[in-house]
Amino acid sequence: MVLLCSGCGALTSPDLAPSGPVTLAERQLLFDAISIMMIVIIPVFIMAVLFTWRYRGTNRNARYTPNLAYHWPVEILVWGVPAAIIIWLGFHLWGNTHRLDPYKAIDPGVEPLQIEAVAQDWKWLFIYPEQNIAVVNELVFPTGRPLAIRITSDTVMNSFVIPALGGQIYAMAGMQTRLHLLADKPGRFMGRNVQYSGRGFADQQFNAIATTKENFDAWVAKVKASPDTLDAQTYEQLAKPSAKVPVTYYSGVEPNLFSTIIAKWRHGDPAPTTAAAKPAE
């Protein structure tokens, strides 16, 4: 009963009412796996309840076989059925993990919107390298156009997620991770850091807004009209710890700022790359 009541609020949550194909696929996998596991879970519940009732010590009607310690058909079932389920699940797991790899571009035919995300204490900086603008705590993009997000951190480890659109990936200093997302309906989604990073962690969220192409262009123009630019000094000021930072627009960005932020931590050492981290096609 508790589950049902609390379920109501869950149904409209971003994870279960997704706005993008990635979360949709991730959710589907969740449901499929739950269904298949019921083959094992339901019998456990039934047996637990049934056996507790029927074989209670005071029930002399039930058969009592105190030395029944082995029965090979049952053993085969008990090893075999879960093993079969796991093998079946394994195929799903392999296929979906590859299909939903965060490093994999979503729709190779369409040119993605390039975003560079920098985790700072305790806010998110989004650089749009193609538009030469930068925004704090707001990510606006056109509905239906894939996002190719490169992520790094200028501080401790963070984890970037927009639950309605897709899963998370860590943001680490001196390294670049990648995430590909797509919103197929317009809307305003919650995005945030989910890796505890200190005092301002609880407020480290941003708005992710999917809108029409026209509105997006208008928004870009609005940002370009901002008096502030993100040069090296402004960046240094911004990077200082602060929480609950209001949305800020920067109409120009220091060239190669994202690469500079990463290189700053590397002192010329090669950046660690994941084994098969291919750039988006």
Place this chain on the structure above:
Amino acid sequence: MDIFGRLTLDSLPFYSAIAASGAAATVLGALSVMAVITYFGAWRLVLFDWVSSIDHKKIGIMYIMLALVMLMRGFIDAAMMRSQQAIAYNNDGYLPPGHFDQIFSSHGTIMIFFMAMPFLSGLINLITPQQIGSRDVAFPFMNSVSLWLTTAGAGLVLISLVIGKFSTAGWTGYPPYSGAEYNPGVGVDYWLWAVLISGVGSTMSGINFLVTIIKCRAPGMYLFRMPLFTWTVFVTSVLMIFAFPALTVACCMLALDRTLGMHFFTNAMGGNMMNYINLFWLWGHPEVYILVLPAFGVFSEVVAAFSQKRLFGYISLVLATMAIGLLSFTVWLHHFFTMGSSADVNSFFGIMTTIIAVPTGVKVFDWLLTMYRGRIIFKPSMLYTIGFLVTFVIGGLSGVLLAMPPVDYLMHNTTFLIAHFHNMIIPGVLFGYLAGYMFWFPKAFGFKLNEKWGAWSFWCWIIGFYLAFMPLYVLGLMGMPRRMEHYDIAAWQPHLIIAAIGAFIILLGIVCLIVQLAVSIRDRKQALDLTGDPWNGRSLEWATSSPPAPYNFAVLPQVESVDAFWNMKERGVAYERPDHYVEIVLPKNTFIGAFIGGAVFVFGFAMVWYIWWLVILCLAAIVLALIVRASDDQSNITMPASTVQAIEDERFAQLAKAPRNEMGDEPGFVGEPVPEVST
């Protein structure tokens, strides 16, 4: 050189009322324990019979006492978190800033390192030597050192409430947040030294238990005649020996980063935080199996005893235990699917993780099948077992879900994860240990625990568990991250309020446990275990008296089958009286283990506060103590045959007065086999 290192008066917790009350409670707690001992004039007893004891049974009891105290301390953290989150919608809650972060860190650290590890070490210490027909563990002195090292670690966590602050980096301590650049204060250092110190103790315990099981079994106790609890202890000790070194390495490197400015995990200068995460979880995953396997062992014992039936599928259960042990080293990456590994790597570890579900499922079915066609007696331990069977599988389900990387990408670091692992640890680990505690309490102390309060503790725990954690699954699906001090999504609050109510009901469960103990002590004369076999048991620990003699067995038993004691009862040789006794060699009590523990505690404290002269002094003291011990060739005493005879005669006299079978009044008790009484 500053004589106090970086310790100043500012380190005292007067900056907030809550911190000050926590400190006061800790200090008052310690003082009242000392006051009670003084009131009962029990210092001689405490020091010379307990602190200096290296008897595995006493060490086991002390471990469990530590675990129960730390359970309450860790629970207070949980209660504070639940109440904070229940009210902190669009406001900062009642906890001062940063306090919530210390609490979630100490909660996990305490529950894993200072509640669960001591609890399992205690049960293993108390029971395993008896189950294999041995007189003690292989290395009694090292056993004592392990106990006092664990206590030293717990002491560091407790004293962090009084002097300084605790870590805010979680129980996992990920760098670079836990590094010196982002957290230069003492908090992470307290955490590091507490974990390192108790980790060394656990490694030593693993070695001790492994050698004990391999080398100290009674004649006839072949490996495949050992009780399931012993098997799980065997695999657990292998895990302890192979996994804890990884934790030691990870934490030492972090300590070197923090204290000597090295660059293992720093952002700059060639550090790589991903190495910490790999090393930590290389330990961390086997650790959760270290926690749960002994609990599985307890369930095996309890379900057979209280279904009055042989354990179903012995070989399967043994093989499943071994499989779990082996597989536990192949899954660690599932703790960081989101760190950017390739799909191939993530898939491999995901598949290995789901594979571990198979042997675990086999165990659940085998336990259920033990109940099948048995005659179930609903002692509190059995209630905990049935509650476990039903509830644990939900956690298993959520685990299989999380094992799939795309699902994990959404659920990682949310309360779904919190709900999953509490769904494994509370019904799995804690219910198992509580069942074991109630099952073996009479063996340790000679009287039974009150069953009414035991049953009520179970109902409070299980109802409280569901109320406290099912909403967290839902919240995770709603996107709520873990470790949130406050939030601004209204839809989350009702679930958090329900969770807080659940925590309150768990508090009632803890109260029931305390009352159970108090009432049982008060009523002990009415609940004496006179035979040593209160539950018509199947394994050898039930052959000894309750409490056992220091040597456990006057004559080492000759084992002829699995369920060794049951087999002896069937053959009519359970209480055979030997015609003569021989002298028995026992280890002498020594204070050196406790001394080393104390010196290590001060060492840890000095490392935290950079009091270098004290560090050197403590290290010298520890080295000296070890050299003294290593030069001691008179560390045993002989108990003459006459003393053994006197103890055994008393035992047989008591057996003669005792009822044939202590479960005789139990409705549903089948009453077989009827043990003979030796004259």
Place this chain on the structure above:
Amino acid sequence: MTSATMTDAPSISSEKYEEKAFGFWIYLMSDAIIFALLFATYVVMLGNTAGGPTGKELFSLERAAGETTLLLLSSTTFGFASVALAASERSRVLLWLVVTLALGAGFLFLEYREFSGMIAQGAGPDRSGFLSSFFTLVGTHGLHVSIGTLCILVMIGQVLVKGLTTPVVSRLARLGLFWHFLDIVWVAIFSVVYLPGLL
């Protein structure tokens, strides 16, 4: 049980000594894992020099060879001590233990010089991730050798005071295991750290 009814045990059974030796092997296995993880970390961090010096610039083949010679020789001399132990020749045991001690101390001295030299030229463990992992791997081995050297000193004392009693023999056997184990680890260090670093 009062002490009046208990007497000091004259000796422990030989099973107990076998258990101690077995337990010590198990401990060595856990130590091997610590070293394995330190090696893995070293290899992973080889390139993390942060613009600072590399192994090629810092390591000296002569010194590494010297350290290797001293340590391997010390294992041999400990072996001679073990042979003398089996023959119960107390004075030869003492002789070879003292020689081993000297060789071990010599190794430690060379290592101390190596480390202090590197630190003096700004290549200490705080210079880069690579150097942190180098100092920790080689330093952990050095720490173990230091402890072993201290143990040899203690055992020399025990042999002098107690003679070759069963407990003393058992302890020497375990110390031998420890000493030879450290030798094996050094061979791995030489092969993984110094040789590839220099070649």
